[in-house]
Amino acid sequence: DAKTTQPTSMDCAEGRAANLPCNHSTISGNEYVYWYRQIHSQGPQYIIHGLKNNETNEMASLIITEDRKSSTLILPHATLRDTAVYYCIVSYNTDKLIFGTGTRLQVFP
Amino acid sequence: NAGVTQTPKFQVLKTGQSMTLQCAQDMNHNSMYWYRQDPGMGLRLIYYSASEGTTDKGEVPNGYNVSRLNKREFSLRLESAAPSQTSVYFCASNILGQRIYEQYFGPGTRLTVT
Numbered sequence: 001d002a003k004t005t006q007p008t009s010m011d012c013a014e015g016r017a018a019n020l021p022c023n024h025s026t027i028s029g030n031e032y033v034y035w036y037r038q039i040h041s042q043g044p045q046y047i048i049h050g051l052k053n054n055e056t057n058e059m060a061s062l063i064i065t066e067d068r069k070s071s072t073l074i075l076p077h078a079t080l081r082d083t084a085v086y087y088c089i090v091s092y093n094t095d096k097l098i099f100g101t102g103t104r105l106q107v108f109p
Numbered sequence: 110n111a112g113v114t115q116t117p118k119f120q121v122l123k124t125g126q127s128m129t130l131q132c133a134q135d136m137n138h139n140s141m142y143w144y145r146q147d148p149g150m151g152l153r154l155i156y157y158s159a160s161e162g163t164t165d166k167g168e169v170p171n172g173y174n175v176s177r178l179n180k181r182e183f184s185l186r187l188e189s190a191a192p193s194q195t196s197v198y199f200c201a202s203n204i205l206g207q208r209i210y211e212q213y214f215g216p217g218t219r220l221t222v223t
Binding site: 032034036041042043044045046049087096097098099100101102 | 113144149150151152153154167168197199201210211212213214215216217
């Protein structure tokens with residue numbers, strides 16, 4: 001499975017968009033990009049996934065570059081409850097999700 | 110619909126003691142997983158079970174055994190606990206073939222081995 005690189009931490013003002021980047025330059029053609037988050041040591045929570053096209057759901061948007069070597073998770077209107085560690089994972093098989101250390105997002109008032 | 114439940118929530122063991130962590134899901138999922146998370150680290154897969162009756166090793170299986178008791182339950186056993194197994198243990202499940210991208214996680218078991 002391809003490796004991902006994420007910034008260690010980011011800040012975002014409440015109500016603003018949070019843009020979390022992820023580099024996955026060695027991604028293979030059949031590998032998906034998944035995003036999960038973990039709020040305060042709870043179990044991780046699935047956010048969104050994508051293969052090639054941009055995706056949007058009720059939680060977030062996922063923008064994948066045309067060469068698929070990087071992606072950005074967008075939380076359009078961050079709230080204090082979005083403070084969490086966000087994991088970008090690349091995998092072709094959900095049985096083998098490799099969690100890195102993620103990005104710690106701090107949303108401030 | 111409770112989702113994924115884990116027992117116990119907290120446990121303290123002495124080195125050499127044994128214990129079993131229990132996990133159950135009520136979502137009729139095929140696959141179940143055990144992860145561990147050390148402080149400041151991401152989750153690492155210990156074992157998984159793609160379906161009832163099958164189990165496979167993950168990234169860090171040494172020192173653990175698992176049992177897929179039935180479709181609902183997947184237990185993790187530490188035969189002889191070591192301080193290096195101090196960690197938070199998460200169980201997860203998903204259903205292959207439908208919404209295959211989403212693993213559902215339990216609340217975790219916080220284990221300390223002294």
